[in-house]
Amino acid sequence: MSLLPVEDAHARVLAGAEPIARTETVSLRAARGRVLAEDILARRTQPGFAASAMDGYAVRADDAARGAVLQVVGEAAAGHGWTGSIATGEALRIFTGAPLPEGADSVLIQEDAEPAGDDRIRVSEAPSRGDHIRRAGVDFSEGDRLLSAGTVLSAGAIALAASGGHPALTVRARPRIAILATGDELVMPGETVGPHQIVASNTFGIAALAEEAGGEAIQCGIAGDDVAEIAARFDEAVAEGADVFVTIGGASVGKHDLVGKVFASRDVDLDFWKVAMRPGKPFMAGRKGSLRIAGLPGNPASSLVAATLFLAPLIRRLAGFPDRPLYHDGVFAEAMPENGARANFVRAVFEGFEGTRPRLRPLGKQDSSLLSVYARADALLMRPVDAPPAKVGDPCRYVALD
Ligand SMILES: Nc1nc2c(c(=O)[nH]1)N[C@H]1C(S)=C(S)[C@@H](COP(=O)(O)OP(=O)(O)OC[C@H]3O[C@@H](n4cnc5c(N)ncnc54)[C@H](O)[C@@H]3O)O[C@H]1N2
Ligand code: MOO
Numbered sequence: 001m002s003l004l005p006v007e008d009a010h011a012r013v014l015a016g017a018e019p020i021a022r023t024e025t026v027s028l029r030a031a032r033g034r035v036l037a038e039d040i041l042a043r044r045t046q047p048g049f050a051a052s053a054m055d056g057y058a059v060r061a062d063d064a065a066r067g068a069v070l071q072v073v074g075e076a077a078a079g080h081g082w083t084g085s086i087a088t089g090e091a092l093r094i095f096t097g098a099p100l101p102e103g104a105d106s107v108l109i110q111e112d113a114e115p116a117g118d119d120r121i122r123v124s125e126a127p128s129r130g131d132h133i134r135r136a137g138v139d140f141s142e143g144d145r146l147l148s149a150g151t152v153l154s155a156g157a158i159a160l161a162a163s164g165g166h167p168a169l170t171v172r173a174r175p176r177i178a179i180l181a182t183g184d185e186l187v188m189p190g191e192t193v194g195p196h197q198i199v200a201s202n203t204f205g206i207a208a209l210a211e212e213a214g215g216e217a218i219q220c221g222i223a224g225d226d227v228a229e230i231a232a233r234f235d236e237a238v239a240e241g242a243d244v245f246v247t248i249g250g251a252s253v254g255k256h257d258l259v260g261k262v263f264a265s266r267d268v269d270l271d272f273w274k275v276a277m278r279p280g281k282p283f284m285a286g287r288k289g290s291l292r293i294a295g296l297p298g299n300p301a302s303s304l305v306a307a308t309l310f311l312a313p314l315i316r317r318l319a320g321f322p323d324r325p326l327y328h329d330g331v332f333a334e335a336m337p338e339n340g341a342r343a344n345f346v347r348a349v350f351e352g353f354e355g356t357r358p359r360l361r362p363l364g365k366q367d368s369s370l371l372s373v374y375a376r377a378d379a380l381l382m383r384p385v386d387a388p389p390a391k392v393g394d395p396c397r398y399v400a401l402d
Helices: 006-014 155-163 201-212 227-239 259-265 300-319
Strands: 023-027 056-059 069-076 090-094 106-109 113-115 120-123 145-147 168-172 176-182 216-223 244-248 269-273 284-288 291-296 328-332 343-354 357-362 379-383 395-400
Touching: 006 269, 006 284, 006 300, 056 069, 145 155, 176 201, 176 227, 201 216, 201 244, 201 300, 216 227, 227 244, 227 259, 244 300, 259 269, 259 284, 259 291, 291 300, 300 343, 328 379, 357 379, 357 395
Parallel strands: 069 090, 176 216, 176 244, 244 291, 328 357
Antiparallel strands: 023 168, 056 090, 056 106, 069 120, 113 120, 269 284, 284 291, 328 395, 343 357, 343 379, 379 395
């Protein structure tokens, strides 16, 4: 198979990917960042009564000309309305959020009134009719559509749903992302690392990335370099209702690279294998019915870069989030040599700004095994296929690492 350009691989991974249909109901406190599965209609009117927007006096505008003296007949505060009616020549002491009493049509702010003795005030600045009143339903009325299906629940959206009388919301279920590490050399973090063994670090990095993208990560542990074992884990993940099955390692051409064989044995429709990029070349993508398959390379930076470019956008789609642009604009903080036949995703740090664009400085060592470098990176500076040498200050494009 020839190497697929990055843009084509990205488009093919996303082709036909729709938000999954399952939903769940979550409390408002658990709703942040989730995707609404249905329209939200107001169960109440807000405010349910005409209310004062300021601290002052509820008055009748006709009585409240400059210099007029009014009798204060009572007091209303938020949560404590006053039940009488304001007659000509009267005013009610009122505070922000308190219901406007009958008879009054305006609020005179207290800065525009002065004491005139014996519970009376003098108007120093006349209000206009309707001043500082929040009419009933000015925010929304019962039955109004407050939020539409597909909305990503922000702080404001959650507050609005709460105000509309909803203690819980129906949201799209998170896509289930099954993650299997492969390799005889792998042990879990904290376990004794024997001779020639390493820790399965990628599993945890990819699980974190899957959850950042809106998925629910299901750890399938480690399978040895054994077709039957990897196949058994694949079958388990399918039985558990995974939406995406992700493997780490075993994706290249070595004799222990068995993932492709397992997919073939399970009638996975392999879409492509190998992308014209560095790191992350041996990435494979496929489908089996509605199940999506992503085979990530074993090298840590390779697997994280491939997952950032392809797996995260796929998960976002399945979760119902809007697509995001992959690249942002920056400038080179350091000259770089020409690039070859694979797009190069250079681990880089931000170093101030040139106008609104961040300056990117490539990190020194770029070997795809180096997690110590990857973890420091703010971004992947993208060097296109066959790019000419770049000078300091030249424009570049980058992928942000959140
Ligand atoms: N002759 C060739 N050799 C290789 C090629 C090639 O085109 N021709 N491609 C190279 C590239 S590029 C990469 S990337 C790697 C990827 O290979 P695999 O996906 O088959 O990965 P493994 O061989 O299983 O492992 C590679 C490396 O990564 C370590 N690893 C594996 N899983 C994990 C994990 N979960 N956590 C941390 N580290 C892991 C593994 O121990 C190896 O050191 O192939 C090149 N070879
Ligand atoms: O491209 Mo591999 O993905 O260099 O390490």
